[in-house]
Amino acid sequence: MTTQVLRGWLPSLTTSVGCAVGCWLAVSQAQQSQTQRMEQLTDEVGSLRQALESSSRATGASPVGTATLLAPRESRLSVEDQEAMALRVATLLKESGGPVVGSSAPEAPVPTAPEPSSEQREAVVRAGTMVDRVVSSGRMTAEDVLEIRRELVHLRGRPEADALRKQLVVAINQDRLIPAPGFDGLP
């Protein structure tokens, strides 16, 4: 009797358990391989940056970036990864004033913004006061964001607006300003 019951239920039971274990192993394996690949890529970029900073120090140039550096490690990268890293190195070299092979055409002068109107000057003062207030308080509510945004609308495309936003961004990234939960973007 017991054996008959087992013959009836055990096949489906063990097949189900087998399937579940198999699926779990497959998913774990895929996630692990992806994580390892990401770590490899981070290591490679870190080591390239480290090499670049060493080079910059040797030539007296200012260091580029301050991201945490990781120990270099050998790895095989795809062509796509190598191209991305080559592009990144070129950008870093350019920013650090180092030699860059390629176009040597002089950059076009940056157009200067026209003088702000009196209305815009007032908006800059009001928005600046609000930004200073939220930065010094360390908190930024959704209402604060809307208020600052209302003022910045008058400064569309102006450098003053960018500077005020950057003030908020730097304070947030340095953990000196904590937006309220439900943060819906910068002003």
Add this chain to the structure above:
Amino acid sequence: MKQFTLSKPLLRGVLFPGVALAVLGLAPVAWGGLQSQTVFCQKNADGSGLCYGNFIGFREDATSTSSASFRDDLAGTRSFDARTTPPGGTSPVLYTCIPNAAVSALWEQALSSRGFFRVSWDASGTCDYLRLVNSSQNTNF
């Protein structure tokens, strides 16, 4: 009283398929394709930092407050922000940056991106690098 014993046919017919299926799991996945869910952000004391991952990774993160956004509006205000809880941390941390001209050139693509992204920024809060990857493992954005 009947004693329970596993006969050889029972062993072959029942246990073997289960074990074989479990072993199949160790072989490279061929039917489902690789899918990834990645979330990573870090920043330094001066505020510079980086984030990488995909939207499904942020959305399905173990921490329910995790999120990542590329934003734009009528005023041309573009920004990136992400919120994650660092390993061992108890409260979410916000990361944000405003793209420079070079990164801004890719912003339209970032807004409609469904794949992997990597953003890094400097101490002034300027996004100075953006990488977008459209790949099969990120299709379930």
